[in-house]
Amino acid sequence: MVQPIIAITMGDPTGVGPEIIAKALAEPAVQTVCRPLVLGDRKAMERGIAIAGQYLRLENVTELPPETPKPGVVYLRELSNLTEADLAYGNPTAATGDAMYRYIVTAAKLCLSGTVAAMATAPISKEALNRGGHHYPGHTELLAELTGTAEFVMMLAGSRLRVALVTIHEALAEVPNLVTFEKVLATIKVTDRDMARYFKKRPRIAVTALNPHCGEAGLFGSEDEQIIRPAVAEACRQGVDAVGPLSADTLFYYAARGDYDAVVCMYHDQGLIPLKLLHFDDGVNVTLGLPIIRTSVDHGTAYDLAGTGLANAASMVAAISMAADMAKVRMRQEIGHE
Numbered sequence: 001m002v003q004p005i006i007a008i009t010m011g012d013p014t015g016v017g018p019e020i021i022a023k024a025l026a027e028p029a030v031q032t033v034c035r036p037l038v039l040g041d042r043k044a045m046e047r048g049i050a051i052a053g054q055y056l057r058l059e060n061v062t063e064l065p066p067e068t069p070k071p072g073v074v075y076l077r078e079l080s081n082l083t084e085a086d087l088a089y090g091n092p093t094a095a096t097g098d099a100m101y102r103y104i105v106t107a108a109k110l111c112l113s114g115t116v117a118a119m120a121t122a123p124i125s126k127e128a129l130n131r132g133g134h135h136y137p138g139h140t141e142l143l144a145e146l147t148g149t150a151e152f153v154m155m156l157a158g159s160r161l162r163v164a165l166v167t168i169h170e171a172l173a174e175v176p177n178l179v180t181f182e183k184v185l186a187t188i189k190v191t192d193r194d195m196a197r198y199f200k201k202r203p204r205i206a207v208t209a210l211n212p213h214c215g216e217a218g219l220f221g222s223e224d225e226q227i228i229r230p231a232v233a234e235a236c237r238q239g240v241d242a243v244g245p246l247s248a249d250t251l252f253y254y255a256a257r258g259d260y261d262a263v264v265c266m267y268h269d270q271g272l273i274p275l276k277l278l279h280f281d282d283g284v285n286v287t288l289g290l291p292i293i294r295t296s297v298d299h300g301t302a303y304d305l306a307g308t309g310l311a312n313a314a315s316m317v318a319a320i321s322m323a324a325d326m327a328k329v330r331m332r333q334e335i336g337h338e
């Protein structure tokens with residue numbers, strides 16, 4: 001069977017991206033399940049391979065990797081030719097930020113045209129992306145715009161816990177205004193639909209409260225009773241297996257022991273703290289709701305480690321593997337085998 005092509009975006013070339021890509025591509029668990037195509041910068045990738053200490057050869061391609069990739073070869077579509085100054089570890093310039101953007105846009109276009117089966121992203125610096133003239137809070141929002149998707153969900157997934165976010169990259173002070181009936185309902189429904197589609201299981205979903213103790217009958221806020229409870233009830237009416245709002249302080253304990261398949265959370269740190277506590281090494285960030293498949297590492301650019309060779313590539317391996325699994329599910333669905 002010809003393996004699906006997964007576009008792997010380099011992320012910030014001055015962070016740990018190139019190194020973790022090199023480490024991941026040296027893993028048989030990655031090489032045997034897909035044909036990786038790296039989108040990035042040649043000098044940065046050469047440096048990443050050297051730092052990772054891997055015996056890999058870099059080959060530029062103008063289109064795609066061959067149907068039978070050569071062992072030990074990394075296929076690269078060279079999308080930038082950054083200078084030494086642009087590649088200084090931990091110091092991305094505006095040109096570096098613009099390059100990160102171009103890697104992502106190219107991968108999204110390749111996915112949309114069906115040229116590649118999925119994309120897996122290495123970490124970017126959102127600040128550098130913005131300095132490069134691209135005003136997005138992260139990959140998720142950029143990909144939603146590029147694919148014309150109104151209802152999208154950031155999910156971070158590990159074997160013990162999966163969290164899906166109602167609000168993503170927002171100032172905490174804005175969160176209460178952004179937790180609306182429509183947004184909570186849409187997050188529950190997209191999570192239910194895409195988990196059933198790609199992970200072959202109708203999920204049992206728990207929904208967190210926003211306030212301590214679910215607002216304690218209005219003493220600590222009204223959002224839980226007035227917004228979240230009706231949204232969960234409507235999701236259930238539409239056939240979703242959901243429960244909530246449940247107090248966030250205890251909910252993750254039950255979810256991590258297996259009572260729920262996913263937890264819909266109201267804001268970024270509410271969901272990502274427990275997720276990263278359990279799964280920082282091997283978690284995957286997956287964007288649900290898009291017409292394309294996108295996975296990512298669950299960590300950032302780790303500038304403190306860039307260039308040391310100490311970065312852990314397990315999340316990158318997991319992200320590429322999940323993208324390949326999802327691509328295969330989708331291929332089987334498209335030819336009517338599921």
Ligand SMILES: NC(=O)c1ccc[n+]([C@@H]2O[C@H](COP(=O)([O-])OP(=O)(O)OC[C@H]3O[C@@H](n4cnc5c(N)ncnc54)[C@H](O)[C@@H]3O)[C@@H](O)[C@H]2O)c1
Nearest residue numbers: 122123124125126127296297299300301302304305311312
């Ligand atoms: N998927 C993404 O693109 C993504 C995800 C998270 C953060 N970011 C961005 O990354 C930048 C830095 O963010 P941060 O400092 O909050 O988080 P970070 O994840 O980069 O670093 C937090 C800590 O985790 C460690 N760490 C991170 N990745 C590691 C790895 N692979 N192996 C071993 N240790 C690792 C770092 O050394 C650091 O001590 C920010 O610009 C942020 O927006 C990007």
Ligand SMILES: N[C@H](C(=O)O)[C@H](O)COP(=O)(O)O
Nearest residue numbers: 138139140141285296298299
């Ligand atoms: N919120 C994510 C995390 O903390 O891991 C991260 O910032 C990545 O976001 P994008 O996938 O939207 O870049």
